[in-house]
Amino acid sequence: MERSLIKDVLAEQRFGEPSRVCGWVRTKRESKGFVFLALSDGSSQDTLQIIVFPEAPAFRELHRCNTGAAICAKGILRESPAKGQSIELEATDIVVVGEVDQATYPLQKKGHSLEFLREIGHLRPRTNTFGAVFRLRNILAAGVHDFFQARGFLWVHTPIITSSDCEGAGDLFTVTTLDLRNVPKKDSGEVDFSGDFFGTRAYLTVSGQLEAEFLALSLGRVYTFGPTFRAENSNTTRHLSEFWMIEPEMAFADLDDDITLAEEFFRFLCREVLEKGHRELSFLESHYKKISCDELRKLAETPFVRMTYTDAVRELRAANERFEFPVSWGSDLQSEHERYLTDKVVNGPLVITDYPKEIKAFYMKQNPDGKTVAAMDVLVPKVGEIIGGSQREDRLDVLAQRMSEVGISIENLRWYLDLRRFGTVPHAGFGLGFERLVQFVTGMANIRDVIPCPRAPRAIRL
Numbered sequence: 001m002e003r004s005l006i007k008d009v010l011a012e013q014r015f016g017e018p019s020r021v022c023g024w025v026r027t028k029r030e031s032k033g034f035v036f037l038a039l040s041d042g043s044s045q046d047t048l049q050i051i052v053f054p055e056a057p058a059f060r061e062l063h064r065c066n067t068g069a070a071i072c073a074k075g076i077l078r079e080s081p082a083k084g085q086s087i088e089l090e091a092t093d094i095v096v097v098g099e100v101d102q103a104t105y106p107l108q109k110k111g112h113s114l115e116f117l118r119e120i121g122h123l124r125p126r127t128n129t130f131g132a133v134f135r136l137r138n139i140l141a142a143g144v145h146d147f148f149q150a151r152g153f154l155w156v157h158t159p160i161i162t163s164s165d166c167e168g169a170g171d172l173f174t175v176t177t178l179d180l181r182n183v184p185k186k187d188s189g190e191v192d193f194s195g196d197f198f199g200t201r202a203y204l205t206v207s208g209q210l211e212a213e214f215l216a217l218s219l220g221r222v223y224t225f226g227p228t229f230r231a232e233n234s235n236t237t238r239h240l241s242e243f244w245m246i247e248p249e250m251a252f253a254d255l256d257d258d259i260t261l262a263e264e265f266f267r268f269l270c271r272e273v274l275e276k277g278h279r280e281l282s283f284l285e286s287h288y289k290k291i292s293c294d295e296l297r298k299l300a301e302t303p304f305v306r307m308t309y310t311d312a313v314r315e316l317r318a319a320n321e322r323f324e325f326p327v328s329w330g331s332d333l334q335s336e337h338e339r340y341l342t343d344k345v346v347n348g349p350l351v352i353t354d355y356p357k358e359i360k361a362f363y364m365k366q367n368p369d370g371k372t373v374a375a376m377d378v379l380v381p382k383v384g385e386i387i388g389g390s391q392r393e394d395r396l397d398v399l400a401q402r403m404s405e406v407g408i409s410i411e412n413l414r415w416y417l418d419l420r421r422f423g424t425v426p427h428a429g430f431g432l433g434f435e436r437l438v439q440f441v442t443g444m445a446n447i448r449d450v451i452p453c454p455r456a457p458r459a460i461r462l
């Protein structure tokens with residue numbers, strides 16, 4: 001008999017029909033001579049209750065159906081008299097597919113701390129919490145494609161190995177096949193990469209933006225959705241060394257269009273999870289009290305507040321607040337400042353625009369004031385910066401001038417400058433940090449708890 005998914009069994013309510021389900025036992029308990037198993041197959045937040053009567057052949061297998069065991073159960077679906085569920089499987093047969101050693105299985109019925117679960121990353125998706133997080137992550141990922149596909153954006157695949165440092169921040173991982181025991185050096189003492197695999201120094205990408213730009217300047221509207229890598233030594237609850245980014249890029253668009261797209265995108269994704277991940281959100285809401293579906297619903301309807309960097313600085317300087325880092329025009333905003341603005345000033349999502357050019361990347365379009373660029377950051381309560389984007393500098397001379405000012409090789413990025421030579425157009429885009437979004441939606445305090453295998457400084461075991 002074909003295997004059914006528990007989510008379908010629960011949704012379809014086919015009382016009286018035969019069914020076969022497979023999954024892992026969450027709990028086993030006995031009552032009045034019969035035995036109940038709670039079975040999870042990962043397809044749903046809810047477990048399916050399996051009831052076994054003493055006369056069923058399945059009964060003989062129950063001694064091997066301990067917490068964590070993999071089993072397949074066959075039987076008839078019945079209306080359940082128990083509270084909190086409407087359907088259960090009355091099992092006739094059970095096949096124990098994979099037994100579990102009770103003495104050493106780390107997951108017990110009692111709850112475990114998130115810290116403890118981080119130590120057993122390969123088993124944590126079997127818990128209610130991580131099942132919820134990873135199902136919500138999937139809903140959001142599918143939502144990303146739905147959103148852009150419906151608006152005529154092409155999903156493009158930009159490289160993971162690159163020779164350029166897009167953000168100019170210098171936090172790159174080098175990719176090399178050089179013999180580390182005998183690294184070739186130039187006379188100057190620098191490593192000589194000319195004999196390396198690519199004949200030049202190569203890195204893991206920090207962003208697919210530069211490549212997305214040439215694709216947008218031929219295909220019109222594109223987006224990337226892939227892994228990006230940053231070697232910053234930040235041990236925070238919001239930084240990963242490997243994270244997923246979504247980067248839309250639009251030709252014939254300015255900063256205003258960019259902000260509008262970001263806003264529609266963010267609100268669409270909030271609505272998606274509310275609609276498709278309701279069970280998961282409710283579980284996280286009741287269990288951790290860090291998110292609320294009502295708040296999320298409100299956010300999905302709240303327009304972003306827009307504020308220039310200059311106004312944000314004015315607001316922060318006027319604040320009656322003791323910041324660890326003092327604020328002055330020209331300095332980058334720290335998370336304490338961002339949090340003050342989102343949580344205390346606007347109490348919702350906030351877009352800050354027109355940052356000083358010195359604290360932003362070389363490719364951003366310079367404003368007529370000569371001091372600021374057409375940049376935007378979207379900040380949300382609790383998480384802080386979730387999106388960073390800009391209109392791009394589309395004037396060849398201004399871009400080349402800026403590149404030489406900040407010491408970016410014009411030779412390496414000749415193709416990037418070509419885009420400003422051959423049919424240049426105003427264009428804009430942004431990057432959404434996918435894990436920060438999942439963090440925001442799930443309310444998980446630590447970004448390491450929203451990705452299956454978190455990569456962070458000194459953390460790569462699983």
Ligand code: 4AD
Nearest residue numbers: 207209239240243247386387388389429430431433
């Ligand atoms: O602001 P960032 O650095 O912007 C870019 O990379 C641009 N090239 C995007 C573009 O315009 N196409 O990064 C974008 C977002 C941030 O707002 C943040 O959400 C996320 O990526 N991010 C990180 N997420 C987790 N860990 C890190 N170390 C992150 N660094 C950035």
Ligand code: MG
Nearest residue numbers: 377385387388
């Ligand atoms: Mg940024």
